[in-house]
Structure formats: C-alpha cells, structure tokens
Amino acid sequence: MTPKTDSGIIIIEINKEGEKKMEKMKKVFLDLDGTLVRFNVERALERFDNEKGFFANLLAFDNIEIVNKLATKGNLFIISASPNEQADKDKMEWIKKYLPNICLDNITICRIGENKAKIIQEKYAVTFDASCFLLDDYTKNLWEWEQMGGIGIKRLTVDADNSTNKWKGLTLSSLEELINFC
Numbered sequence: 001m002t003p004k005t006d007s008g009i010i011i012i013e014i015n016k017e018g019e020k021k022m023e024k025m026k027k028v029f030l031d032l033d034g035t036l037v038r039f040n041v042e043r044a045l046e047r048f049d050n051e052k053g054f055f056a057n058l059l060a061f062d063n064i065e066i067v068n069k070l071a072t073k074g075n076l077f078i079i080s081a082s083p084n085e086q087a088d089k090d091k092m093e094w095i096k097k098y099l100p101n102i103c104l105d106n107i108t109i110c111r112i113g114e115n116k117a118k119i120i121q122e123k124y125a126v127t128f129d130a131s132c133f134l135l136d137d138y139t140k141n142l143w144e145w146e147q148m149g150g151i152g153i154k155r156l157t158v159d160a161d162n163s164t165n166k167w168k169g170l171t172l173s174s175l176e177e178l179i180n181f182c
C-alpha cells in the first residue's frame with residue numbers, strides 16, 4: 001500500500017482570531033540496515049560484529065540520492081542499532097558517504113535490542129504523533145514506535161516482504177516514495 005499524504009505539514013494551532021495557523025513539519029526517522037543499506041551479504045551478522053570496515057563498505061539501495069536530496073530540509077533523521085564502537089564508526093562513515101546532507105545532530109546510533117522510540121524520545125523533544133514517522137524493515141521497532149504514538153512505515157525489500165502479513169500499517173517499497181512523507 002502506498003499512502004497518499006498531504007503537503008507535508010499539519011496544522012497544530014489557530015490564533016485567537018481563528019485566522020493564522022501554525023504549521024509543523026514532519027519528522028522522518030530512518031533505519032539503516034535493510035532499509036537504506038543492502039545488508040543481505042554472506043555471513044552479515046557475524047562480519048558486522050567482528051570485521052572492521054564491514055558496514056562502511058556495504059552498498060546503498062537504489063534512489064539513496066533522493067533521500068540525500070530530501071535531507072536538505074532538515075527533517076530526516078537516522079536511528080540505527082549497532083553492536084559495538086567499531087561498527088558505530090563504520091556506520092558514520094557510510095552515512096558521510098551516501099547521506100552527507102544529514103547533519104550530525106540528526107544521527108543516533110543505539111545498541112542492538114534497544115527500543116528506538118524510547119531512545120529518540122529521550123534524545124529529542126519529539127512529540128510522537130501523526131507527524132513523526134519511523135521507516136524500518138523490522139516490525140518490532142515499528143510496533144514500539146506506534147505504541148509511543150508515532151507512525152511506522154514498514155520498509156519492503158526482497159528480504160523483508162511482509163509475506164506473513166504481521167504488519168498492517170504503512171509500507172514503502174522504493175526509497176523514492178519517501179517524498180510522500182517529507
């Protein structure tokens with residue numbers, strides 16, 4: 001399902017005359033592995049844990065340049081789980097290479113197994129509402145995001161096709177569809 005969204009802003013306040021409206025920009029948080037990064041390589045999990053530079057050399061999915069272009073608006077964020085400090089560095093290198101328009105303040109690397117929604121809530125003054133999205137291939141992360149009040153978008157790829165139909169919410173098959181959420 002490809003969602004049709006509005007122009008990317010929502011009305012949050014009307015002044016006392018009822019005329020002027022305040023508008024709020026959407027925030028879109030992006031996972032890396034299996035969402036922006038092609039993680040489907042041999043012995044990926046083992047190499048990810050132990051091999052220096054492994055993550056930095058992984059390829060991006062098609063249309064990553066569209067994501068980088070959209071990032072100039074400042075409302076795209078990265079939230080990615082990593083097993084150790086070496087992988088943290090490698091991930092930062094990957095982001096620098098493919099998404100140079102995402103500023104440092106918008107990047108969060110957490111540890112594997114942590115609740116991404118909680119990490120983001122603690123780090124930023126984010127209101128988890130219909131303007132706060134998480135794009136992720138891992139359904140558990142999306143459920144936790146929606147429990148907090150945000151909107152999950154399931155990233156569909158050849159490796160994560162939602163064939164078990166566990167996820168009932170929004171989905172995204174190609175990164176160019178991200179424009180609908182920004």
Ligand SMILES: [Mg+2]
Nearest residue numbers: 031033034137
């Ligand atoms: Mg992932």
